Amino acid sequence: MTAIGVFLVDDHALFRSGVKAELAGLGGTIDVVGEAGTVADAVRLILQRRPDVTIVDVHMPDGGGRAIIAAVVGEWPEAVFLALSVSDSAEDVVAVIRAGARGYVTKTIDAESLGDAIRRVHDGDAVFSPRLAGFVLDAFSGHLPSPSDPELDQLTPREQEVMRLIARGYTYKEAANTIHLSVKTIETHVSAVLRKLQLSNRHELTAWANQRRLL
8 A cells, every 4th residue: 555645844843753753653655755844945845745635733933734725726726635723723623724725733633533533634535623613513503602802903923822721721831831931921921911901910811712603
């Protein structure tokens, strides 16, 4: 059986190395044919190498997974994408699927399950982590409210990313490590978020985000 050629996109080199090592242990059924750590490099190399499946991170500088999918599909409509993200928010899932990804799984997935997800999207199936499937069904049946939210729209994309991590219970250090910023920068973003939303602490922030189904 011919191995499935996979291209891996994530702005964290150590994470890419880990995924490659895990996929290499799946008996030669999946072959990582390339990788990139930026949106620009990803678009260029994916169009050059035409992998069977591209695994993309959702949150990266310069637009992340959505920007990559939009740029590639504009020139190569047959491209197949699987999102692999730390985020399990409804907004992120729906946005990436609408952009053109065929599946969405979270970074808590194990190697065997990731391999299965790659095979299934390659074969034409739609694949989601169990908790995420409901988000997609709701969105495409019209049950999700409009993503426009005047309060949320006050926040920059980076502030929204930090807000979700902190609201999920990440410490400042954990959030900093996840999105590759300094702890001081995370603190600055959190202060801006609380000020803009007129909230006093992270507990109020968690409640605010939970009410809007952002977690």
